[in-house]
Amino acid sequence: MQITTKAIIFSSLKYGDTSLIVKAFTESDGLKSYLLKGVLTSKKGKLKAAYFLPLMQLEIIAIHKNKGTLESIREAKVAVPYKSLHTNIAKNSMVLFLAEMLGNSIQEEEQNEGLFNYLEYALYWLDVHAPNPNFHTLFLLNLTKYLGFYPDTSFQNQPYFDLLEGSFYKKPSLNPLIQGDDLDHFKRLLGINFDALPTVRMNKPQRQQLLKNVILYFELHLHGFRKPKSLAVLNAVFE
Structure with a gap:
């Protein structure tokens, strides 16, 4: 057809x-x-x-x-002529990383209008704004809404986030957890859109740890997920 x-x-x-x-x-x-x-x-x-x-x-x-x-x-x-996505070094490193993550995460061979619209919007936003070192982490976190495992924020004031359960808890479990300062950084990205990114402040080790946790979150929730090979290049660009 x-x-x-x-x-x-x-x-x-x-x-x-x-x-x-x-x-x-x-x-x-x-x-x-x-x-x-x-x-x-x-x-x-x-x-x-x-x-x-x-x-x-x-x-x-x-x-x-x-x-x-x-x-x-x-x-x-x-359909959308990019102004800078493939010519700006920082943006292009994000593009290569996110393309690999999307290829490893999305397997559905059926229409998903909400997911397609999100990808369209996010890529347009990245193209027309200055590169932000937290963009790709927020992109992935918001992507989980369309993949079915966005974090449950009902008990967001609790001190532990269980990566396997996708929820906040008062007491630690034996599952991989986000806690302490890492949890504070994680919470900063919950519920925000790309326009709020300039208000999120983190240093390089904090950003890398947060991204590492988000990738682990994908790994725990997606069968057959493969860790991205382009992560090392992305980290090098944002040193």
């Missing part, structure tokens, strides 16, 4: 000498994988390899057979 839809690119992997395998989150059908034959050598075609950078927002005309095999894209055009 031919379909026109918006799509956000998660990854592109070289296949042979001339082709790409692209993983994208589509507005119409959720996660899809495409084989783009000859795209690396084609100069006159309607598909250009530069369109398929991580987290590019495209409008595509695709053939979806929905048989569990690689789909195909007939045409693509840039």
Whole structure:
């Protein structure tokens, strides 16, 4: 079936000498994988390899057979021309990290309008604002709303956050916990939007520990989740 839809690119992997395998989150059908034959050598075609950078927002005309095999894209055009996302070093390091996290976290092959809208908005916000070293952590924390495990804030005044249970508790358990100063930093990001990021103050070790806890939170709640390889690059950029 031919379909026109918006799509956000998660990854592109070289296949042979001339082709790409692209993983994208589509507005119409959720996660899809495409084989783009000859795209690396084609100069006159309607598909250009530069369109398929991580987290590019495209409008595509695709053939979806929905048989569990690689789909195909007939045409693509840039839906949101970025101003700085791939040229600013700090933002680009966030893009590579978040694209890997999204690829490791989102597996649903069905429409999720709320999740797609969130990704659209967050990427636009990052593109038009100065890079903030806490953006990617808040991005991931708010992403859990759409993945089904956002922290339960009912007892937010308690001294322990149980990462496995996703809730605050008065007494510690044997599960991985956030506590002490780390918990204070964690709470600062709960319930805020990106516009409030300039009010959140943390030093580098505090930011890295918070991000480490959030990644562990993903690992505990998503089956088959793989830790991102791009984390080391991200940490180096924000030293």
